[in-house]
Amino acid sequence: MAAVKSDNQHRAPNAPALGLRFLLLASLSITLLVIDNRENYLDGIRKAIGASVHPLRVVVDAPISTWRWIVEASASRNDLQLENSRLEAERLLTQARLQKYAALEAENARLRALLEATPHGSERIRVSEIMSVSANPFRHVIVVDKGSRDGVFDGQAMVDASGVVGQVIDVGLLSSQGILISDPDHALPVEVNRNGLRTIAVGSGDFARLELPFLPNNADIAEGDLLVTSGLGGAFPAGYPVAVVESVTRDPKEPFASVTATPAAALNQVREVMLIWPGEPEGNADNGDSEAAESGTGGNAGPAAAESTDE
Amino acid sequence: MSNGRNTWRLPVLLSIVVALMLGIVPLPAAVEAFRPDWVALTLIYWAMTLPRSYSVGTAWIVGIVVDAAHGTLLGQHALALCFVIYVTVKFHLQLRVFPLSQMTATVFALLALYQFLLFWINGVAGLHTDAVTYWGPVVSGTLIWPLLSMLFAGIRYRVRSDA
Numbered sequence A: 001m002a003a004v005k006s007d008n009q010h011r012a013p014n015a016p017a018l019g020l021r022f023l024l025l026a027s028l029s030i031t032l033l034v035i036d037n038r039e040n041y042l043d044g045i046r047k048a049i050g051a052s053v054h055p056l057r058v059v060v061d062a063p064i065s066t067w068r069w070i071v072e073a074s075a076s077r078n079d080l081q082l083e084n085s086r087l088e089a090e091r092l093l094t095q096a097r098l099q100k101y102a103a104l105e106a107e108n109a110r111l112r113a114l115l116e117a118t119p120h121g122s123e124r125i126r127v128s129e130i131m132s133v134s135a136n137p138f139r140h141v142i143v144v145d146k147g148s149r150d151g152v153f154d155g156q157a158m159v160d161a162s163g164v165v166g167q168v169i170d171v172g173l174l175s176s177q178g179i180l181i182s183d184p185d186h187a188l189p190v191e192v193n194r195n196g197l198r199t200i201a202v203g204s205g206d207f208a209r210l211e212l213p214f215l216p217n218n219a220d221i222a223e224g225d226l227l228v229t230s231g232l233g234g235a236f237p238a239g240y241p242v243a244v245v246e247s248v249t250r251d252p253k254e255p256f257a258s259v260t261a262t263p264a265a266a267l268n269q270v271r272e273v274m275l276i277w278p279g280e281p282e283g284n285a286d287n288g289d290s291e292a293a294e295s296g297t298g299g300n301a302g303p304a305a306a307e308s309t310d311e
Numbered sequence B: 001m002s003n004g005r006n007t008w009r010l011p012v013l014l015s016i017v018v019a020l021m022l023g024i025v026p027l028p029a030a031v032e033a034f035r036p037d038w039v040a041l042t043l044i045y046w047a048m049t050l051p052r053s054y055s056v057g058t059a060w061i062v063g064i065v066v067d068a069a070h071g072t073l074l075g076q077h078a079l080a081l082c083f084v085i086y087v088t089v090k091f092h093l094q095l096r097v098f099p100l101s102q103m104t105a106t107v108f109a110l111l112a113l114y115q116f117l118l119f120w121i122n123g124v125a126g127l128h129t130d131a132v133t134y135w136g137p138v139v140s141g142t143l144i145w146p147l148l149s150m151l152f153a154g155i156r157y158r159v160r161s162d163a
Helices: A015-038 A044-074 A079-112 A283-295 A301-310 B002-022 B038-049 B056-070 B078-091 B092-097 B098-124 B131-162
Strands: A123-133 A141-144 A158-159 A164-171 A176-180 A187-192 A199-203 A210-212 A226-229 A241-249 A258-263 A272-278
Touching: A015 B056, A015 B078, A015 B098, A044 A123, A044 A164, A044 B002, A044 B056, A141 A272, A164 A272, A187 A241, A210 A241, B002 B038, B002 B056, B002 B131, B038 B056, B038 B078, B038 B092, B038 B098, B038 B131, B056 B078, B078 B092, B078 B098, B098 B131
Parallel strands: none
Antiparallel strands: A123 A141, A123 A272, A141 A176, A158 A164, A158 A272, A164 A176, A187 A199, A187 A226, A199 A210, A210 A258, A226 A241, A241 A258
16 A cells, blocks of 8 residues: 555545544454453453553653652762651650560460461562552552462452452563552452451542441441452452451442442552562462351342452 | 655654653552543644654554553553544644744644543443543643644754754
């Protein structure tokens, strides 16, 4: 085509060819969309293209990390000393708390042994840095700088110092994408720390709000209740703080109470997240299942498991 | 012609790569909603000026890369960009001779179409989102268009005088 018309640059392109090409590409996109929405055959392609975008991410991240390096390098001695003493104090406090925690953990293991329940496994944690956040305001997706080379796996839980942040949805070689718990597409099985009431926390699209849409009007839940992961979905280890209940509105006309909660983690302020490797990655799903079977007397266990496997 | 194409290839590719990078730069949450869609603007400009080299095929490939980079449904941006660029190429002769004000108005319509397609695909796929927020990139993109087209015109002038 180019050879035929090479003499005239300003002539209109061959109209039927353009229309045909557009139709072909449009139907190809629609096929991709349908497959990508229903199945996950396309993960390999996504990964390959994602890897080719990795250098771009590194370039984009370079000025930001350089700036942070300059700020750190040029911090005054005084500031450093202040920060050092503050961190020292914080470390002491944390260690004191940890001592108590060690005793509690031992006691918990002993009590669980008495009850002949499976003990909670320990887990490996690794800090990873956030490289970029999704430019799409409707998808709360972040990219972290660890990939399959570091042993990151699909569905891995991400937490920060104060609570659950999200989970990994797409593992690349050097970086992976994670979905935040505030994404409207994300649902997380949680329980009320006070009384063990199980429900599902769904993202609202707002970084500062989660919704709990499946609680009946007479559910025992109140403002200020702490929600922790229940571990029933198998993706998240149990017992990590997720959110604090912000408001409970019970309307007798509606079948469900409308409950909103504020995430414990500062979802739009984190720079680092911690990736969690549960003790035995293979045994993890079994553990979740047996726990679900153990405590699956309530009606909530079924939907909770179904919802989380959907993710 | 083939010689002419080669001189154009580098600046066009570079501008698309820069547009992709501007699309993933982290921004504060307040500005985030008004991030212009750099990729769409860049592709509209090149499709308008060089429709024989850069049209729906380029738009589709770039769209797939955008989808992979942003974690959206694979094919979403590809389809939307493809359609917008198809319309642009269809009317590129009229668009080229428009005065700047009229051209900016057309770009507004193209960007609105683009965001509508994204919104529509999200809706069909079951990702329900607030419709108002789709207007941010349209408004900012329209405002930035005169500056961007002047910048690109400057680049074209340089490349042409070098060649």
